[in-house]
Amino acid sequence: MKRQVLFALSAVALVAVPEAQAQRLDVFLTRDDVSETPAARLLGGVPCPRLSDARPLELDDAILLAVCTHPQARRAWAEARAQAAALGLATAAYLPTLNATVGTQRNTLSTTYDHSTFGAGSIRRSQNTSSRYGALDFSWVLFDFGKRDAARRQARALLAAANATQDGTLQTVFFNTAQAFYTLRDAQASLDAAQRTEAIARESLAETGARHEAGAGTLADQLQARTSYRRAVLDRVSAEGNARAATGALAVAIGRDVNVPLQIVPREFDAEVADEIGDGIDQLIDEAKRRQPNLIAARAKLDAAHASVDAARVQDRPTLSLVGSLRQNDPSYKQQPQSVPMTRSRGSMIGVQLTIPLFEGFGSGYRVAQARAQVDAQAAALHDTELQVSLDVWRSYHAVQTDSANLANSRDLLDDAQRALDMARGRYKEGVGTFAELLNAQTSLADARKQRVLAVSKWQIARLKLAASLGNLRLWNANPE
Template identity: 35%
Template sequence: MNVKRTARRHWLWLLIVNAVLLSQPAPVKAVDIFRTDLAIPPEPSGMMLEGTDKKDTCVFDALGEMLELGEALERALCSNPKTRAAWTSIKVQAAAVGVAKAPFLPTLTGSWQKTRNDNTTSVQDFPALSSQQKATERAYSASLNLLLYDFGARRAALGNAEQLLAAAQANHDQVLQETFLNVAKDFYAAQAAFGSLAASTDIENISKESLAAASGRVNNGVAPISDQLQAQTVYAQAVFSRTKAQGDWLIAIGALMSDIDMDPRADIRVPDIEEMIMPISDFNRSLDELIARAREEHPSVRTALAQWQAALAKVDQAKAEGLPNVSMIGKYSWNNQPVSPSIGQPGLPAWASEKYLGIQVNVPIFDGFNRTYQVKQAQAQAELAKVTLDEARRKVVSNVWSSEQALRTATENVGNSASLLDIAQKSYDASLHRYLSGVGNVIELLSTQSALATARKQRVQALADWRTARLQLAGALGHVGMQSIKDGD
């Protein structure tokens, strides 16, 4: 065996070994030659927590006694199963983009074989023609294939994968916004429940004072026993309402703890719902402009649009895959299989090699109309995706309109509830003074007390409705983020 042949065989052996090594995953992280990892957010929270004061997102200390809205949102965005599932879907589609880019590169296949052969040939009645041979045989080969032209099938497949990745990214944004809204709503509901509990407790104390005043007048003989009985009835109703409010608070805080994957039995408080700065709302904005932006920028619309474009690319791919394609092919192989000169003769040491480089054209001729129906199926899926896009845009327009009107109403009622509470408080104070002075009657006192209780609860509910309506409009516009919870923005 000459030096040239040996060097060629060693080169082929090294090529096969390198190909095998490159095909294996790295111990820590596989090679991402197409850098698809750049399309994947570093955390399940995506870009939602950008701009916060935290240095390390999705890293939290132990839960304190006071739970702020910002912390609740951060915990939910990082740990909620829905956000993590949507984040993982991006990883899946990013890898699919890499799969779609791979056919643009050549494929190289290598093989190595070593066998120990024990060949025995026995010819009946002709022992001279019989033979037996033992030999160690080796074979090496490498095959190259590079697709040169396929009428756009690879490009269409890549377009489909890239659009599905864009859809996964938009869906992740949508899931983040939905999670954000749900947690914020539950937080405001907990604040409202806590405010209602505080108001019910105050009303219980006021009812107790009214009962004491009525009992004092009865004991002094200046009021009938019916005054005391009516005051006792109202006080019992106040105790009942406070007990129910206590239960509502525990249910609301339990739901909030579930959102952030924490124990609902945790002893947690939330800030008073009155601790907020009321903004001056600008309703001179063009509703047509808001709707136009939402029709194009809302995550649900972007998801549906990307899915429609992916479906169109799938149609092009299905058509192109039914057309011819042109590839460059090459192969080199070597083996040392012995050669027998004739029957009965032992094999002689030998080697053989094969090498070629050329062009291959594949032409689909007939596939039982399979391609025809694949194209029809892809076209129908594209049509369905377009209908889904139209529905997403219609729904966004409806949500923007209703959310804008709800925010207008809620903003007006915040001011109305403040005026109502001020009047109800003054009315009760006056009736209590009149009753203690012997001028008023218990019916007037209890009536103003009931009005005060209603006004306090309406005030709490108005504040909760305003904050919820504000976030709902941001969600309808597709602009939910940490800035949405900053009062005055």
């Protein structure tokens, strides 16, 4: 009994806590199960950066800015905090409840009596009633056949799912930002290749014009050179537009306005051999099944569905509670022309209450059937997610293998195309080669440069997709040095 009294006094003290402090109160420490910031689960101890607009962005800088400011990351974090609060609510059901009611009221009753038949006329009397009352009600559920336990297990499983979803969201933001960064870098590389091709075409046009004026070349060669130059100008203008579009996409990915000027650090990709993947495909699929956030969330949701079935089964079971109340009423009666002395009433109650649900319109069976159907749905969703994760790992693994091989092939292709152009240019200057040969060499070099940019881009994105399919994206340098 002393424990109940002590708890009642503590509850009264909590009522007096200011609202702002009450909002910060976390008795059950559920906030410890959620990250302190939206990006903390991915960044660990790495702080969010404050970068100057004058400094070009590295890849890590762009990723840090994205995970720290992206609205999707903040939304996932807020949903995890909401689920942590739901776990606190489910835990609070184990503690008693204490409600206080106080009030005051005043009632006035006026009555008129007609005594005209007795020659006395009308007599009016009024009665004023005032009272002050208070009540303290106490209730503590002692046993409920596992209702609270099932609700708490469900809330904890949903919190685990929310945390896994937050991890998956951070991985998605990470991947999208890195992809936008590489897309911008590829666009800039394509623009640089288009500018080089345009410069070569301009030189060829000048050379054919000089040869035609000197009588050593034909007008057809000059017209072909001019056509090649115009095509190079069109490609360069298109590359400039692609670069501007990619700049806006990256700006949005890192939480800036689309029209904000943005610069990234340029880098040449001249790796002869790509990194090898140490583990085989089977080991990678097993790793993905252990750590992929989508799979972790799907398993947690299945656990929550099982807990929901348990809660539905015991919903119509009895509940045993400890109840008590303390009530006091101080009425005051004043009647004209006489007055009534003040009286006081006080009462208390304590007991054990058993609540037995008897009938609720056959809803219990439907509630259990609904919960079991949700378990089947979550089990199917988990299996579907496992298959999708395995497929993602399979595709990404073989994409990395293929793109790694093409990375070296594209380097060889570019070197051969450059040597072919140098040879064709030399032969044309010496007069032993044709302009068609030179033009073909220029076209081959432009195509080889595009293939090189595309090969590097596909290799980078394939590595990112493989890491994302494993749930293993982190701050790393994915570029070959």
